[in-house]
Amino acid sequence: MTFHIGAKPGEIAETVLLPGDPYRARWAAQTFLKDARLINEVRGMLGYTGTWQGHPVTIHGTGMGMSSLSIYVNELIRDYGAQTLIRIGSAGAMQPQVKVRDVVLAMSACTLTAPSNGIFKELNFAPTAHFGLLKAAWDAAERLGVPTHAGTIYSSQLFYDERPDLQEQLQRHGALCVEMEAAELYTLAARYGRRALAVLTISDHLLTEEALPADQRERSFGDMVEIALHAAFA
Template sequence: MSVHINAEKGDIAETVLLPGDPLRAKWIAESFLTDAFCYNDVRGMLGFTGWYHGRRISVQGTGMGIPSTLIYCHELIKDYNVKNLIRVGSAGSYQKKVKIRDIVIAMAASTNSGLNNLDFPNASFAPTASFDLFMKATQYAHTHQIRITAGNVLSTDQFYEHNPDTYKLWAKFGVLCVEMETAGLYTIAAKNNVKALTILTISDSLVTGERTAFEDRETSFEDMVAIALNISE
C-alpha cells in the first residue's frame, strides 16, 4: 500500500489509464474491461484492474490539476512499478479547426505552472510524450479512421482565467487546447524513465463558445479510450 492508494502489491498492471474523474475510471472499467475489480477507494479516488483483449490494464482516477495527478503518478511508479501512464481526459479547444468531440494527442505540454521552476531555475524544461506510445496512438487512429489532431497543449493551473482573452496568445503560437495535467505527467515520466501519453477529447471551445453536455461526454469519449486501450502494452 501507499499513502493514497490502498492496493496490494501486484494489484495494479504495468499500464494504467488516468482519467481525472474517478467516476470516469469506474465507467471505463465497467464498459471496456472484463473481470475488473476495484483496488482503491481512498478519498473516493477509484482505481480498477481488469483485462482487455488478453492484456491486463488498470484505470486510476487522479483528480484535477498537476499536484493531484503527480501524487498518484508518483505512487504508481514508485510503489507499484507502473511503466506506462496514459492520460484520458477532456480539454478546451484554442483553435477553430479543433472542434468539440475531436481528439487531440499531446506531443508536448506547455504550462503556466511553476512546477519545473523548482528543478530548473532560470531555465525551461520541455516535457514531451513517449514517442513509442505516440506513434502507436497515431497509427491506431489512422487504421481505424479516427480523426485526430496532434501537437502542443497547455497545462494550466487556472481553470477560471481572469482574462478571457488569455488563450489567444497561446493559440497564436499553435497551442491546440487547454487542460490541467499533462505537463506534470510528462515531467514525472521523464524523471523516472517510464512512458507517458495524453489523449484528450475536446469538451468545449474557447473560440466558438460551444460546449458538450456533461451526460454526452461518456459516449463521445469512447474513441479516445479505445485508442488508449489498444496501445497498452
C-alpha cells in the same frame, strides 16, 4: 499501500490509464476491461484493474489539476512499478480546426507552473510525450477513423483562468487545446524513465463556446479510451 492508494502489491498493472474523474475511471473500467475489480477507493479516488485483450490494465483516477495528479503518478511509479501511463481526459479546443468530440494527442505540454518546476529553477523544461506511444496512438486513431490532431497543448494550473492575453498568445502559437494535467505527467515520466501520453477528447471550444452536454460526454469519450488502449499495447 501508500498514503493515497490502498491497493496491495501486485494489484496495479504496469499499464495505467489516468482519467481525472474517479467516476470516469469506473465507467471506463466497466466498459472496456474484462473482470475489472476495484483496487482503490481511498479518499474516493477510484482505481480498477482488469484485462483488455488479455493484457493487464489499471484505470485510476487522478483528481483535477497537476498537484493532484502528481501525488498519484509518483505513487503509481515509485510504489507500484507503473511503466506506461496514459492520461485520458477532456480538453477545451483553442484552434478553429479542432472540433468538439475530436481527439488530441499531446506531443508536448506547456505550462506557467507545475509541481515539478522548482527542480529546474531558471530552466524552461519542455515536457514531451513518448514518441512510440504517440505514433501508436496516431496509427490507432487512423484505423478507427477518429478525427485526431497532434501538437502542443497547454496545461493550466487554473480552471477559471483570467488571462485572455495568454490565451491569445497560445492560440497564435498553435496550441491545440487546454487541460490541467499533462505537463506534470510528462515531467514525471521523464524523471523516472517511463512512457507517457495524453489522449484528450475535446469537450468544449474556447472560440465557438460549443460544449458537450453532460449526458453525451461519456459516449464521446469511448474513442479516446480505445485509442489509448491500442497505443499501450501496439
